[in-house]
Amino acid sequence: xxxxxxxxxxxxxxxxxxxxxxxxxxxxxxxxxxxxxxxxxxxxxxxxxxxxxxxxxxxxxxxxxxxxxxxxxxxxxxxxxxxxxxxxxxxxxxxxxxxxxxxxxxxxxxxxxxxxxxxxxxxxxxxxxxxxxxxxxxxxxxxxxxxxxxxxxxxxxxxxxxxxxxxxxxxxxxxxxxxxxxxxxxxxxxxxxxxxxxxxxxxxxxxxxxxxxxxxxxxxxxxxxxxxxxxxxxxxxxxxxxxxxxxxxxxxxxxxxxxxxxxxxxxxxxxxxxxxxxxxxxxxxxxxxxxxxxxxxxxxxxxxxxxxxxxxxxxxxxxxxxxxxxxxxxxxxxxxxxxxxxxxxxxxxxxxxxxxxxxxxxxxxxxxxxxxxxxxxxxxxxxxxxxxxxxxxxxxxxxxxxxxxxxxxxxxxxxxxxxxxxxxxxxxxxxxxxxxxxxxxxxxxx
Amino acid sequence: xxxxxxxxxxxxxxxxxxxxxxxxxxxxxxxxxxxxxxxxxxxxxxxxxxxxxxxxxxxxxxxxxxxxxxxxxxxxxxxxxxxxxxxxxxxxxxxxxxxxxxxxxxxxxxxxxxxxxxxxxxxxxxxxxxxxxxxxxxxxxxxxxxxxxxxxxxxxxxxxxxxxxxxxxxxxxxxxxxx
Numbered sequence: 206x207x208x209x210x211x212x213x214x215x216x217x218x219x220x221x222x223x224x225x226x227x228x229x230x231x232x233x234x235x236x237x238x239x240x241x242x243x244x245x246x247x248x249x250x251x252x253x254x255x256x257x258x259x260x261x262x263x264x265x266x267x268x269x270x271x272x273x274x275x276x277x278x279x280x281x282x283x284x285x286x287x288x289x290x291x292x293x294x295x296x297x298x299x300x301x302x303x304x305x306x307x308x309x310x311x312x313x314x315x316x317x318x319x320x321x322x323x324x325x326x327x328x329x330x331x332x333x334x335x336x337x338x339x340x341x342x343x344x345x346x347x348x349x350x351x352x353x354x355x356x357x358x359x360x361x362x363x364x365x366x367x368x369x370x371x372x373x374x375x376x377x378x379x380x381x382x383x384x385x386x387x388x389x390x391x392x393x394x395x396x397x398x399x400x401x402x403x404x405x406x407x408x409x410x411x412x413x414x415x416x417x418x419x420x421x422x423x424x425x426x427x428x429x430x431x432x433x434x435x436x437x438x439x440x441x442x443x444x445x446x447x448x449x450x451x452x453x454x455x456x457x458x459x460x461x462x463x464x465x466x467x468x469x470x471x472x473x474x475x476x477x478x479x480x481x482x483x484x485x486x487x488x489x490x491x492x493x494x495x496x497x498x499x500x501x502x503x504x505x506x507x508x509x510x511x512x513x514x515x516x517x518x519x520x521x522x523x524x525x526x527x528x529x530x531x532x533x534x535x536x537x538x539x540x541x542x543x544x545x546x547x548x549x550x551x552x553x554x555x556x557x558x559x560x561x562x563x564x565x566x567x568x569x570x571x572x573x574x575x576x577x578x579x580x581x582x583x584x585x586x587x588x589x590x591x592x593x594x595x596x597x598x599x600x601x602x603x604x605x606x607x608x609x610x611x612x613x614x615x616x617x618x619x620x621x622x623x624x625x626x627x628x629x630x631x632x633x634x635x636x637x638x639x640x641x642x643x644x645x646x647x648x649x650x651x
Numbered sequence: 652x653x654x655x656x657x658x659x660x661x662x663x664x665x666x667x668x669x670x671x672x673x674x675x676x677x678x679x680x681x682x683x684x685x686x687x688x689x690x691x692x693x694x695x696x697x698x699x700x701x702x703x704x705x706x707x708x709x710x711x712x713x714x715x716x717x718x719x720x721x722x723x724x725x726x727x728x729x730x731x732x733x734x735x736x737x738x739x740x741x742x743x744x745x746x747x748x749x750x751x752x753x754x755x756x757x758x759x760x761x762x763x764x765x766x767x768x769x770x771x772x773x774x775x776x777x778x779x780x781x782x783x784x785x786x787x788x789x790x791x792x793x794x795x796x797x798x799x800x801x802x803x804x805x806x807x808x809x810x811x812x813x814x815x816x817x818x819x820x821x822x823x824x825x826x827x828x829x830x
Contacts, residue, residue: 362731369675415675418734419767426765430749430757430789453753557678594685600677602700608687610696634678636685643682 272357275513303506368414401512415558439488446476571624720814736765746813748796
């Protein structure tokens, strides 16, 4: 986005913009007034912040679905202009009730593209760049260009991946402290029926997604014995077809179950129906089969709106400093009223992503043996690992002191030279029966 | 509070310390494996030492109905571990109330009661328990379960035949005798 105006002045290409006036005037107002909750900015600083938001700030929104549509709309109307959006999905007819950037004619089109076009046409000054792709298709250089990421994802896997990716972008200075400019905050929203959450993750400073992974209720699973012997619900019959019959009957050769393929889902449906008839259970439908096999949870538009509003609110606060951010997790439950509560998730010291301390640097001679290197590790003051299980970051097992079978399988490496096993400046992952944490060992050859 | 207005991000010598994104599950498995508490009756083996997400368990119960046999299991740990439980299959054909003839294992912690604070050691203990105390109230092999409830001496006889190698209720069980 080009802006030729001086900071704080209305960009000439944006009709209706004036400080204190219509479209984004409210933000200018907030920036120029003091309140008990934030310090008053000098006029220069206020203008500077506005200019940053309009001309420099790059925002990444992940997902252009239920939350994504809301997030895009909120962000663009709040004054973010350079917005990028990733979504791998295409528009389905059933999305239209709540994903308001899409119309009937858009069914089958990529969500990211249609959403971006809609916002660009509707909101003056918005410059949304769409990517019809998977978040995992992009590398560190892509993510590094953003100032802030807001995610409206629907899977735990994708969140874990994104969390670890943003964490991996954090660089450290010589004392091992995170370098501020390399920290990209993540605002993560999520909804499930009438419930939702919004949280702020500041990689390396706040608790990360992986820290609190165990707080998620486990995926709903029916006891195998029930679905095999005493089914009572239509879901039991579908789960039986899914968990037992597919592997047993291999209806499509060796191909894995793909619930996006109608013929696969249809096969599940027919098998489940047959089983339900046999046990006198009513209610197995194609729709329910889809729901159970894909684990579909009904989406509630108002939950999306509330959670997206909280996310956008935090994004604006973070970029402009008009108020402090929430710390750091908000839960919302709209099931029996409107209940929200905000509390701080703490960092978990043994978190596999952010809990490892700044990596431990070890130098070694390339021609020394792995056995000699293990002695170095055993004597290293920050490691003191005597029963090491050492793997490279590329997934090769170098040595495992336990269990016995793995030790025997890797003993042969002990006499090998380090330079034949790894290269210099490589990261190794070290765990040890007697060490509470995993360590990352950074080996340089001397 | 964290303030975001940053300067242009100049390139600097990269000293990235983070773990690679897809490896969070693997790192947890590495931790679990190094902390594995292997009971004396159990052996754990890795067909490919570099692939720690797939391994085998060989169980030779020291007491109980199955004391004379050795039973093999494969364990596959999914990438989204520990959010999802490991997948365990019994590769030895076995006459057992909680294991069917396809090798599916009915153990609560492998399905409905799985919880990310559990570990691979919990799975080993769970399998142990299954052999020490087969649970007829939660059957996968219904015939075996009913027999265990009705007449445990008859049940023991069937187990012994199956472990030694022979026909039980029309199914041939190859020998699973302890090596």
